[in-house]
Amino acid sequence: MSPQVLIDGLIAGATIGLGAIGLTLTYSILRFANFTHGDFLAWGAYLTLTVSGFLGGLLAGLGIGEPIGPFSFGWGLPLSLLAGAGLTIVLTLILDKILFGQLRRRGADTIIIVMASFGASMALRSVLEFIYTANPQYLTRELQIAQPVGFGMRATPDQLLTIAVTALLVLALHLVVTRSSTGRSMRAVSENPSLAGVYGIDVQRVIRVTWVIGAGLACVAGVMSGLLVQIRPYMGFDLLLPLFAAAILGGVGSIPGALLGGLIIGLAEAFTVQIVGAEWRAGVAFVVLVLVLIIRPTGLFGRTV
Template sequence: MLQIIADGLIIGSVIALGAIGLSMTLSIVRFSNFSHGELLGWGAYLALVASTTLTAINSQWAEPLGPFSFGWSLLAAVVVAAVLTALMALLMDTILFKRLRKQGTITLVIASFGAALVLRNLLLFWQGGVPQYFSENLQIAIAVLPRSIAGGLRFTPDQLFILVLALVTVTGLHLFLRLSTLGRSMRAASINPGLARVAGIDPERILRATWLIGGGLAALAGVFAGITAQLRPNMGVELLLPLFAAVILGGIGSIWGAVLGGLIVGLAESVAVTVIGAEYRSAAAFMVLIAILMVKPNGIFGEKN
């Protein structure tokens, strides 16, 4: 049972990072961006290309670091991918969404569907449909708890790295939103855009920051998904529904709500894979979503309108 929970935490940490950016878009930009999932896929593949390029320059950079399956080349590639994906998200807003904001939410949602199709097919054309991996190195799971305690608990070093880095990233973002001037301005724009504008907060600056942060987090989530499984051009669309489920479950606009929602969705999927089969894991996650929303219609941390 503990191992099922552990697997759910790994899945949930990936979903949580992607859900944070989607939650910020929903609360600040104020529309459901269905192209957000494709940013995860692009972030993962950009990291793969950057890592391969750095390895070609110096093969020693690809040597595994300690117990991990990756080396310095992938760590540097994550930074490159996060920056490029953040710029891609900002560029998408500048070219497409910014021009359509006055047309209303429905127009933006439909445009995001179109953007998702374009990004997915461009990625498929660029990388092909064959799954790829960041590393071919095999790892042995580390026993965190002995089998005598509820069946034991095992993690691979890569999984532990993902859990720790996800926690550090979320904590850093929380402190940024709480303590920095820009972060407080983003929170104000999320709560009351009109009042924030009257107070002298530049809405365009807030929107740019939202797209940059959301894109960077999406890239990080995509890389984590690629490390734990494999890279596929359709990985973004496969993660999109769990991302929305996590955002709605946790409460739109809440960072920790998105994290908790992601963990709950991850745990539900992990239990479903073990109990009823992998093909029903998304259905199990949405059953949990429906059950919680019947008790808390605004999400766990959502506020009443």
Template sequence: MISLIVYGIIVGCIIALGAIGLTMVYKIVGIANFAHGDFMTLGAYIALVMVSIVLPWVGIPDTRFGPLSFGWRMVIAFPVSMLFVAFIAIFFDKLLYKKLRKKKSNAVILAMSSLGVAFIIRMLILIIWGSDYVFYRPGLLRPALFLPLGIRIRPDEIFIVCTAIFLVVLLHLFLNRTKMGKAMRATSDNPDLALVTGIDTERIISWTWAIGGALTAAGGILYGIDVQLHPGMGWNFLIPIFAATILGSIGNIYGALIGGFVIGIAQEVSTAFLEPTYKLPVAFMIMIIILLVRPEGIFGKE
């Protein structure tokens, strides 16, 4: 059971990275972004291209850091992929959502459009990489460490938790210490007043997409390091991410973080009683219960 909770925390980190971006986009841009999971997949595959094609070609050696399954190549690929997905997210905003915003289309049309983006990204991934399961480093045995209390954890998984914490701290500092970060919080608080104050909301929207895209890309890479890559991986995270977002109240990044851990742990613990394929319905049931009992989420005000 403790192992399941530990693994739930690891999965929770990945869900939280997705949910933090989703909750920001949801609140500031006003889109229930159904493409968020596919941004995650895209991030994982961009890192794959970097690790397996671009960086070897540049001549970065195929090293490994101690017990970890990766080395310098992944360290370089990680931020590059985050940046790439950030720009892709901004690209789709300028290409589609901005036009819909100008026409004052309602929230459902925006959500529909993002569902279209989700399929477009997934189809492109399928066209380019096919539908097979792939690994960043195939055929590598990755032994687990044995910790007290019968916990088995792989070194990679410790890295996942550390990276997630690092990114969340970075985001926290950005939102509280920088002018742009504060302006994002202001826009999330009161978009009309932000406009009146002279904050250029279109710029804030671009920043929001960039951060949302980058964080979810990071989640995708971490999942790829821990498990494997598959074109449907992000889509399967979509419902847990939404569940975590709604649980933590829309617009609340700390709520999304906690929501991610709650959903991750609940999903893993459920495998003690249910078949593992029912993880997704478990996340979904939690979401339905939250919507019934407290639709504004645990950190929301009525």
């Protein structure tokens, strides 16, 4: 087997990990399994694509539309990503306001909120399909050549960038959650929301912060996946099971756990493609999920189920 499988797995795993972090945060703070999270990735990718469509012409007019250094995209993409992340955040906050927040206020059971997220995810995905059609779209048309990176492995500059961006974002988020006052409040709400109120924490504000972080990371993950593969309305749906499996494998609520879980799933998928065949790739996450539930339902860094 070629060592290439390692780097392929890590690259896919970085995207899954980044998406799973958002999922694990909303899971532990809002306390429900959010089936719309995959669609946030897809929406983030499409929103970024749309903005970059507008920006592209503008930047080309200014003469800075050319690809940056070794990468396949110009300054338009990072700028569009910022705008796309902002729009994705707005989308999740609206969804929380009109749907999840309403159900929370009525004291609806967790499972009702899960069901609402399931219905919303179908609707969100189909709206994307209606607006953009089911045809795949691309953030860049540039071709990239994979460079040797040692140990017989090759990767394109874009691929290496996604790994670096993931590492940077996860480190930053980890510091925020463990060191800052906002992070402290988030951990407190995840342990006991009603006690958090007694301590003087505005739980609604913490929930909004959680959506902001989750949606922002989802957008970055969606754009990374769109950059390396392609953008389709169903991309988020196809990633949803790997995201859940990664979050549960890492232990719900654990940020390093979600990243590690994502990398493990990515690697397992890459090995499956090599050994068993590409057509079984989508089943890997299910096998991992079942194994975790049998062996260690709390996950690698989990506290309680």
